[in-house]
Amino acid sequence: MASLLRLQALFSLTLATPRCLPSHLRCVAAVASPVPSRLPAAASNGSPEQRASETTLESGLYLVATPIGNLEDITLRALRVLKCACVILSEDTRHSGKLLQHYNIKTPLLSFHKFNEREREPIILKRLHEGEAIAVISDAGTPGISDPGMELARLCMTEKIPVIPIPGPSAAIAALSASGLPTEEFTFVGFLPKHGRSRKARLEVSAREAVTQIFYVPPHGIQQFLVDAASSFGDSRSCVIAREITKLHEEFWRGTLGEANEAFATRQPKGEITILIDGNSISIVEKPSDDFLEHELRELMAKGHALSTAVKLVAEATSAKKKDVYALALRVFGK
The missing domain is CATH 1.10.10 (Arc Repressor Mutant, subunit A)
Known part of the structure; x- marks a missing residue:
């Protein structure tokens, strides 16, 4: 009985203390946590070898995809990794704190964004070399995809540190799957350059491609984007404007770029926007060299x-x- 009481006290200390304990202790304590209630039951299924692997977390950098809106869009594996990690690198700790609080995850957060990633990288690499398991999350979606994480992952690979993807939500893929545009091939462009000439040049390249083009557009920039896109792609090119994907006010607007310019000329939409534009159906024959x-x-x-x-x-x-x-x-x- 005394041994059991000491073990229970160790679990309580692990959940309350922000420092990183050895992975096998921290992960056992995390899995013993009651929230989410379905996680222990799910982890208990399968062979003994599978159950053992589900309660351990090896050292490395874990790129964890998180919901782009609906908090239910998170995997059991992502929850386990976030519970078991020594620290979670977060683009916005206040924003990510809501997700962790919702699932009663006590792992400490450390801010990691485009303004401080260079400063943080040496410290993170040192902790990884010391054997810690570190998770990276962005405000929404998959880290490294138009979000912080790409350079850190590249550094880890250079340093022979394992980089482990924990797949999940992605606004680009979610929008593409429901767009009605061709999905066999596509180009993910993400955010366009801020400089006008560079932005125009990138749109000209996309306008010549025969596959679906996917862009991320900030709400305040949608009118300018549509004007520039219509100039490069033409008013008659089909497009889809996906907004607030998985959220209460999810919207998929479909039409041509010319119609989109009219529809959004005086409308200022809120929330994250993904715009997909149909590929060029006119075959452009390349002149041989x-x-x-x-x-x-x-x-x-x-x-x-x-x-x-x-x-x-x-x-x-x-x-x-x-x-x-x-x-x-x-x-x-x-x-």
Whole structure:
């Protein structure tokens, strides 16, 4: 009985104390915690080996995806990792504190955002080298995807520190899945550059691509984005504007960029916005390079074809004009 009382006291101290205990002690205490109520039951299923792995957390950097709105959109594994980690790096500790409080997670928070990540990185790497398990979360969604975490993960890989993804919510994927636009291929652009010329250049690149383009747009910038996008993509290109995904006022607006400009000209939407634009349906044939044409000409002539015949065959097999191929042949091989 005395041993049992000492063990219970150790568990109470673990939950109340912010310092990081050895992983096997901290994780057992975390799993013994009553919230969420379904976590212990879920962890108790499966083989003894599986149960053992679910109550331990190895040293490394854990990139934990968190809800983009609805707090129910979090995995049991994410909850376990957040409970068992020595510390949680958070983009906004006040915002993340609400999520942790909702699930009664007592793990200490440390701010980690674009303004202090360079300063924090040496300290974090030191703690990881000492054997700690550190979790990274952003305000919403998956860390490192238009959020802090990418550079830290890269540093860890350089230092041979394990980087473990804990997958979950992503606004881009959620919006794409319900957009009605082609999903076989897509380009995730994220936030555009702030500088006007760079922003325009990036939109021009996206406008030429044949796959669905996905952008993150701040609420205050939607009007300017739609004006710039219509200029690059054209008014008739189809788009989807997804707002407040998984939240009470979730909205999917569908139409053309021209219609979107009219609809949002005087409307200032709130919340996070993901905009998807249909790919370019007009096939853009890339002009072959001179090096490629020269190589093809040499191959044909090596097989015994006359120069004039080689020029004809290359022109027919590519998008190059015959006169251009002939001019190149004259420059390279002479008359």
